[in-house]
Amino acid sequence: MPFLNRHHGYELIEEANCVQEVYSKNRNEVEFTIIGYRRSLKTQFYNIFCFMLLGIPHLIFESFPKLKALRFSKCALETAEILLVIDNHGQPTLIEMETQSICLLLDLPTNVRYFNYRHTKFIWQPIQRRFVTVDELLSSSTLDELLENTYGLNESEYKIRYDIYGPNKIEVEIKSYWTLLVEEVLNLFYAFQAFSVILWLVDEYMLYAICIILLTIFSSITSLIQTRKQSEALHDLVESSKCHNVSVLRKSPKSKPDIIKIEPVDLVPGDLIVLPPANFILPCDVVLLTGQCIVNESVLTGESVPVTKTALHSGSELYDPETHKRHTLFAGTHMIQTRFYGGENVFARVVRTGFSTTKGSLVKSILFPTPVGLKFYKDSLKFVFFLFTIAVTGMAYCLYLYISRNADLKDIIVRTLDIVTIVVPPALPAAMTVGILYSQERLKKIGIFCISPPRINVCGRVKIACFDKTGTLTDDGLDMSYVIPSKDQQFLDPVTDVSTLDTNSEFVQAMATCHSLTTVDGVLCGDPLDMSVFDFTQWEMEEPGANENARYDMLAPTVVKPPKHSIEKITEPENFEVPFEIGIIRQFPFSSTLQCMSVIAKSLQKHHMVAYTKGAPEKIRGMCKPETLPHDYDVKLAEFTARGYRVIAVAYKNLSGKFSWKDAQKVKRDVIEQDLNFLGLLIMQNPLKVETAPVISTLRSANIRTVMITGDNILTAISVAYDCGMLRSHDDVFVLTASDDDVNTRFMLERTGLNRSTENVVINFDSRHHHIAVDGRTWSKLKYCYPEAVPDLLVKSTIFARFQPDQKAEVVTHLQELDYIVSMVGDGANDCGVRLMLYLVCREKNAAECITNDSEKKNMLNVDSVES
Numbered sequence: 040m041p042f043l044n045r046h047h048g049y050e051l052i053e054e055a056n057c058v059q060e061v062y063s064k065n066r067n068e069v070e071f072t073i074i075g076y077r078r079s080l081k082t083q084f085y086n087i088f089c090f091m092l093l094g095i096p097h098l099i100f101e102s103f104p105k106l107k108a109l110r111f112s113k114c115a116l117e118t119a120e121i122l123l124v125i126d127n128h129g130q131p132t133l134i135e136m137e138t139q140s141i142c143l144l145l146d147l148p149t150n151v152r153y154f155n156y157r158h159t160k161f162i163w164q165p166i167q168r169r170f171v172t173v174d175e176l177l178s179s180s181t182l183d184e185l186l187e188n189t190y191g192l193n194e195s196e197y198k199i200r201y202d203i204y205g206p207n208k209i210e211v212e213i214k215s216y217w218t219l220l221v222e223e224v225l226n227l228f229y230a231f232q233a234f235s236v237i238l239w240l241v242d243e244y245m246l247y248a249i250c251i252i253l254l255t256i257f258s259s260i261t262s263l264i265q266t267r268k269q270s271e272a273l274h275d276l277v278e279s280s281k282c283h284n285v286s287v288l289r290k291s292p293k294s295k296p297d298i299i300k301i302e303p304v305d306l307v308p309g310d311l312i313v314l315p316p317a318n319f320i321l322p323c324d325v326v327l328l329t330g331q332c333i334v335n336e337s338v339l340t341g342e343s344v345p346v347t348k349t350a351l352h353s354g355s356e357l358y359d360p361e362t363h364k365r366h367t368l369f370a371g372t373h374m375i376q377t378r379f380y381g382g383e384n385v386f387a388r389v390v391r392t393g394f395s396t397t398k399g400s401l402v403k404s405i406l407f408p409t410p411v412g413l414k415f416y417k418d419s420l421k422f423v424f425f426l427f428t429i430a431v432t433g434m435a436y437c438l439y440l441y442i443s444r445n446a447d448l449k450d451i452i453v454r455t456l457d458i459v460t461i462v463v464p465p466a467l468p469a470a471m472t473v474g475i476l477y478s479q480e481r482l483k484k485i486g487i488f489c490i491s492p493p494r495i496n497v498c499g500r501v502k503i504a505c506f507d508k509t510g511t512l513t514d515d516g517l518d519m520s521y522v523i524p525s526k527d528q529q530f531l532d533p534v535t536d537v538s539t540l541d542t543n544s545e546f547v548q549a550m551a552t553c554h555s556l557t558t559v560d561g562v563l564c565g566d567p568l569d570m571s572v573f574d575f576t577q578w579e580m581e582e583p584g585a586n587e588n589a590r591y592d593m594l595a596p597t598v599v600k601p602p603k604h605s606i607e608k609i610t611e612p613e614n615f616e617v618p619f620e621i622g623i624i625r626q627f628p629f630s631s632t633l634q635c636m637s638v639i640a641k642s643l644q645k646h647h648m649v650a651y652t653k654g655a656p657e658k659i660r661g662m663c664k665p666e667t668l669p670h671d672y673d674v675k676l677a678e679f680t681a682r683g684y685r686v687i688a689v690a691y692k693n694l695s696g697k698f699s700w701k702d703a704q705k706v707k708r709d710v711i712e713q714d715l716n717f718l719g720l721l722i723m724q725n726p727l728k729v730e731t732a733p734v735i736s737t738l739r740s741a742n743i744r745t746v747m748i749t750g751d752n753i754l755t756a757i758s759v760a761y762d763c764g765m766l767r768s769h770d771d772v773f774v775l776t777a778s779d780d781d782v783n784t785r786f787m788l789e790r791t792g793l794n795r796s797t798e799n800v801v802i803n804f805d806s807r808h809h810h811i812a813v814d815g816r817t818w819s820k821l822k823y824c825y826p827e828a829v830p831d832l833l834v835k836s837t838i839f840a841r842f843q844p845d846q847k848a849e850v851v852t853h854l855q856e857l858d859y860i861v862s863m864v865g866d867g868a869n870d871c872g873v874r875l876m877l878y879l880v881c882r883e884k885n886a887a888e889c890i891t892n893d894s895e896k897k898n899m900l901n902v903d904s905v906e907s
């Protein structure tokens with residue numbers, strides 16, 4: 040044993056033996072530290088001491104949990120009976136080690152030592168001499184490994200996995216009132232309060248004592264009821280998404296694999312399940328092996344647009360639920376429909392169960408939020424301690440005076456102790472609890488729910504409110520205003536009526552095919568932008584097959600066709616024999632990071648496939664052959680975006696005649712999204728929500744700075760900011776842009792805005808009427824070239840446009856680093872990064888998260904505080 044030395048019967052401990060640091064998934068930071076302890080003589084002494092002093096030391100130790108471990112002796116993790124786990128916020132938890140007998144798998148010993156920390160199981164690995172999670176223990180699988188073994192697990196494999204992973208359940212414990220009372224109410228401050236009240240009663244100081252008793256009883260009871268209600272609500276929420284029995288494939292020694300029905304709690308990672316045709320709540324995270332599924336993931340993302348999940352492709356890379364989320368169905372999400380593959384079962388492999396699932400992680404982050412170590416609380420504790428030292432001095436002087444004047448013993452005790460109750464305010468915690476409860480009730484009345492009431496205090500200190508644009512400041516719906524086709528590097532006149540366009544043109548066909556729409560119960564649904572583009576074309580969509588659920592076959596894909604009247608007008612068709620239909624062979628769904636989407640389509644009229652792409656004009660420009668772009672591309676784009684329109688560019692490319700159906704399934708996205716031919720622009724209107732302007736005005740009058748962080752075009756964003764009052768008509772906006780060269784990048788500030796005039800105006804950093812707008816590309820370059828300029832930029836910037844989801848999160852964290860308390864209002868999807876980030880930031884910096892339901896869509900309001 041290299042680390043553990045035994046010397047004359049004593050255990051010589053090296054620090055490395057007793058402590059293990061557990062890193063976060065991306066290994067950037069220590070998530071928590073595990074320290075080993077065992078019971079010793081110290082523990083016996085402590086118990087006797089506690090017994091003799093009527094449990095008072097226990098109360099003190101409970102209030103200062105780090106002291107709890109002092110009653111045990113430090114020892115090597117290998118022999119530890121008790122573990123002290125300290126998270127990255129310094130919150131300690133004492134956990135008993137447990138032992139479990141498991142059959143041998145890989146190198147696992149039969150008797151396994153383990154502990155559960157915040158619903159995650161850690162197993163002691165004697166070979167590595169450290170604790171590992173069960174996921175680490177059974178190393179992750181490659182895509183090929185997940186795809187092979189189509190027989191399911193056999194009985195013994197299943198049993199081993201069940202022993203290791205445990206049941207597939209996310210259970211939120213509802214604590215009894217008694218436990219809550221012990222945990223929340225019986226702390227040192229309340230003990231001090233009890234002491235003060237007894238003292239006042241002895242001193243016949245009745246009225247005030249009774250007031251304090253009543254206030255404390257009231258605040259404790261209401262706080263208990265609230266906490267209990269919250270844990271009941273969370274419990275019910277988790278329970279509400281429970282699903283029915285699941286069909287699982289089990290390898291049988293003699294015959295063909297059996298499909299058996301089991302309870303969802305009995306599922307283990309590796310199980311092969313058969314997805315039912317429709318309406319199914321996923322019991323765990325699974326990866327799709329065959330067919331397709333349409334899923335509503337709004338429980339996780341807040342976005343109620345159905346998402347299509349496709350079967351996993353083969354590959355030697357390791358499976359990762361985040362990277363392969365297009366093939367992963369997450370626990371708790373609603374599977375609307377499966378699409379059968381040649382009439383066969385749709386199979387999925389279980390990859391994560393219970394609290395390891397995405398839903399489990401979300402529940403864990405609610406169950407174990409960041410401790411509210413606000414500076415306010417820390418300062419108040421310091422203040423109380425300071426008062427206490429004054430009180431002790433006062434007490435000593437009092438004692439001296441009373442003794443020197445031969446006072447009565449009762450008087451000496453009462454008067455001396457009373458000094459502490461005069462100096463230290465005993466009603467402080469009760470008064471604060473009542474304040475928070477009252478605020479919570481008021482917020483509820485206006486439809487704001489808060490999952491962590493103590494954080495309400497932070498809201499009063501919010502200095503900056505960040506808003507996402509589309510769907511948050513503006514409506515979800517989009518109205519197609521016109522389309523501007525392009526021909527021979529020239530923009531043609533805007534068109535408002537699609538019937539004036541040639542149905543056989545690539546432009547119309549791109550609009551009709553380049554989307555991720557789907558039909559659920561005969562109703563077309565999907566991204567609102569895709570819906571309005573498709574509606575504009577007046578084409579029809581058909582997903583072939585008689586029965587909705589039993590129809591999907593890769594050779595007969597989704598088909599779009601023009602309305603009958605326009606087929607008659609089709610010019611120069613290559614082949615009149617076959618019907619005019621276009622099949623969508625493959626979709627590359629919209630990605631906020633790429634800001635575009637593509638499809639590969641095949642018209643029955645043509646002998647080759649065509650790739651269509653649509654997306655942000657700035658992105659599409661880079662993907663197109665320069666000789667196909669109109670010379671006034673940027674001018675036209677600026678013309679429409681400056682008027683607040685949402686502009687989408689469309690492009691296409693013909694694929695070679697040899698490009699087969701198989702190639703279409705295998706081809707990489709970046710191969711498709713290059714060397715495109717530009718087709719034209721789609722101009723859409725995205726009106727403001729009615730409540731936007733009044734909310735911005737209220738925030739302005741409360742002296743809270745408002746900022747827009749959007750994925751949309753910078754000029755569209757500026758225009759919307761003027762419309763909603765974030766910028767006022769007399770405000771000037773300076774757009775910061777970086778030159779394209781990577782070596783000597785130059786940064787320019789160019790004036791824009793409503794009252795833009797020709798004369799030069801220099802930005803004045805002290806003026807409230809001068810604002811900066813910056814796009815994601817410039818932001819990245821500035822951060823790289825001049826990181827020292829970022830704070831100045833943040834202080835003056837009102838518009839952050841063309842920002843990718845991770846950049847949105849960066850802005851929020853950088854603002855926090857400048858000691859701003861920031862709130863972020865978004866509508867899910869690309870703000871999820873911010874939301875999830877904030878969850879992480881919350882963990883670090885005591886953020887508060889409130890969820891508002893004041894609009895139909897549940898907006899997320901994240902309030903974060905920085906310890907200044």
Ligand SMILES: Nc1ncnc2c1ncn2[C@@H]1O[C@H](COP(=O)(O)OP(=O)(O)OP(=O)(O)O)[C@@H](O)[C@H]1O
Pocket residue numbers: 507508509510566568569629631632634635636653654655656686687748749750751752869
């Ligand atoms: N369905 C879509 N197909 C193609 N391109 C799209 C689609 N939806 C959005 N885009 C383009 O991608 C850009 C980025 O979209 P993203 O959803 O990240 O942000 P946004 O909706 O523009 O703004 P916000 O961040 O304020 O919600 C959009 O501005 C638009 O140009």
